[in-house]
Amino acid sequence: MGEKKKTTIVLFSGDYDKSMAAYIIANGAAAYDHEVTIFHTFWGLNALRKDEQIDVKKGFMEKMFGKMMPRGAEKMGLSRMNFAGFGPKMIKDVMKKHNAMSLPQLIEMAQEQEVKLVACTMTMDLLGLQQEELLENIEYAGVAAYLADAEDGNVNLFI
Amino acid sequence: MGEKKKTTIVLFSGDYDKSMAAYIIANGAAAYDHEVTIFHTFWGLNALRKDEQIDVKKGFMEKMFGKMMPRGAEKMGLSRMNFAGFGPKMIKDVMKKHNAMSLPQLIEMAQEQEVKLVACTMTMDLLGLQQEELLENIEYAGVAAYLADAEDGNVNLFI
Amino acid sequence: MGEKKKTTIVLFSGDYDKSMAAYIIANGAAAYDHEVTIFHTFWGLNALRKDEQIDVKKGFMEKMFGKMMPRGAEKMGLSRMNFAGFGPKMIKDVMKKHNAMSLPQLIEMAQEQEVKLVACTMTMDLLGLQQEELLENIEYAGVAAYLADAEDGNVNLFI
Numbered sequence: 001m002g003e004k005k006k007t008t009i010v011l012f013s014g015d016y017d018k019s020m021a022a023y024i025i026a027n028g029a030a031a032y033d034h035e036v037t038i039f040h041t042f043w044g045l046n047a048l049r050k051d052e053q054i055d056v057k058k059g060f061m062e063k064m065f066g067k068m069m070p071r072g073a074e075k076m077g078l079s080r081m082n083f084a085g086f087g088p089k090m091i092k093d094v095m096k097k098h099n100a101m102s103l104p105q106l107i108e109m110a111q112e113q114e115v116k117l118v119a120c121t122m123t124m125d126l127l128g129l130q131q132e133e134l135l136e137n138i139e140y141a142g143v144a145a146y147l148a149d150a151e152d153g154n155v156n157l158f159i
Numbered sequence: 160m161g162e163k164k165k166t167t168i169v170l171f172s173g174d175y176d177k178s179m180a181a182y183i184i185a186n187g188a189a190a191y192d193h194e195v196t197i198f199h200t201f202w203g204l205n206a207l208r209k210d211e212q213i214d215v216k217k218g219f220m221e222k223m224f225g226k227m228m229p230r231g232a233e234k235m236g237l238s239r240m241n242f243a244g245f246g247p248k249m250i251k252d253v254m255k256k257h258n259a260m261s262l263p264q265l266i267e268m269a270q271e272q273e274v275k276l277v278a279c280t281m282t283m284d285l286l287g288l289q290q291e292e293l294l295e296n297i298e299y300a301g302v303a304a305y306l307a308d309a310e311d312g313n314v315n316l317f318i
Numbered sequence: 319m320g321e322k323k324k325t326t327i328v329l330f331s332g333d334y335d336k337s338m339a340a341y342i343i344a345n346g347a348a349a350y351d352h353e354v355t356i357f358h359t360f361w362g363l364n365a366l367r368k369d370e371q372i373d374v375k376k377g378f379m380e381k382m383f384g385k386m387m388p389r390g391a392e393k394m395g396l397s398r399m400n401f402a403g404f405g406p407k408m409i410k411d412v413m414k415k416h417n418a419m420s421l422p423q424l425i426e427m428a429q430e431q432e433v434k435l436v437a438c439t440m441t442m443d444l445l446g447l448q449q450e451e452l453l454e455n456i457e458y459a460g461v462a463a464y465l466a467d468a469e470d471g472n473v474n475l476f477i
Contacts, residue, residue: 028461143187302346
């Protein structure tokens with residue numbers, strides 16, 4: 001009657017490669033029957049953005065953040081060797097060649113495997129992101145909920 | 160008679176946003192009655208620097224590091240969208256507008272909540288930082304003390 | 319008959335300073351009798367590269383990645399203050415002055431202390447790295463093996 005093991009990841013980074021690592025670990029853990037949560041905070045929220053522009057009322061600063069940050073996983077850059085966008089293209093080409101899953105596919109798979117995707121409400125406020133701009137079927141919570149998940153976690157990572 | 164839960168964070172990064180995340184998690188954990196330690200190493204030591212210049216004897220390299228690294232939390236840059244210092248200003252403006260706590264306030268709150276703030280003595284040596292240059296009421300230790308805290312930790316993060 | 323404590327580190331970063339932090343924690347944990355694993359993925363694989371060029375058959379993309387990525391620990395850059403390679407030289411000079419171990423020495427020590435060094439086969443494929451190009455006496459595995467180590471870990475870090 002063992003309890004399920006738990007994996008809880010804070011995804012702070014807005015890099016394509018780091019987000020891939022987070023989602024590969026999350027999907028692996030879900031396949032091994034862990035209860036998995038990814039808590040998206042700061043730039044990590046960009047992985048959850050829809051790729052089209054959503055009309056919502058925003059102040060000036062919030063509009064600027066909205067424009068400057070990548071709209072969705074597909075548009076994120078690399079943590080290194082980004083070369084003004086050439087690096088991500090190289091990585092994506094090589095991933096396609098090896099039949100590796102892209103980040104948007106990894107996110108979809110995570111949702112199918114019932115990985116809990118959480119958007120940090122505090123940083124949504126700061127960056128001016130609204131629920132309409134983020135993917136469907138995610139949860140909204142703050143640091144207290146993260147800690148409640150993490151304190152019984154077997155694998156806790158900050159990425 | 161349950162033991163206290165434990166959160167232990169290695170703060171390696173010298174970025175304003177990552178340090179904020181570390182201190183928000185730490186303050187949250189302390190509020191939930193965890194025993195919390197932040198072990199500041201490498202560039203993370205900059206969060207503990209006093210903001211004025213302190214007169215201490217230093218060699219040439221140590222002086223250069225001292226000059227090139229930000230003097231205190233208020234002067235740290237962002238991990239992305241730094242835009243030569245414009246990014247931190249945007250973030251701070253937006254934080255003020257939302258009544259979010261600044262990094263120096265988060266550090267003060269951590270000290271009030273008895274979060275144990277530790278400076279890594281090995282990297283202090285390397286970067287030529289001396290105790291007089293760092294905040295009061297912090298501890299000094301090495302990797303052995305970190306591991307002693309972390310090995311019984313519930314939430315262990317490297318930020 | 320207590321079991322051994324376990325430390326499991328994902329080394330994702332290809333930065334000299336972050337890799338140093340990973341290996342210092344790993345060596346510390348091994349000295350305190352932990353069972354220690356470093357799982358090298360993405361840019362973290364560069365720490366395991368041999369420093370000479372190895373003749374292996376590669377496609378065009380794989381050759382480009384091979385050329386653009388640092389060949390071995392000694393050639394890695396810093397996560398900040400890299401200054402086109404000047405930063406690493408400063409750090410190395412100051413480390414020598416303080417008799418601190420260099421990253422290649424830390425890796426050697428880890429191997430002597432039987433820290434398990436693992437190369438992530440999935441990212442080796444992606445980046446076109448072959449076993450002949452990596453250090454001797456390391457293991458090859460994927461995310462499943464990482465999770466098997468990490469889920470019983472006391473200290474789990476993503477660096």
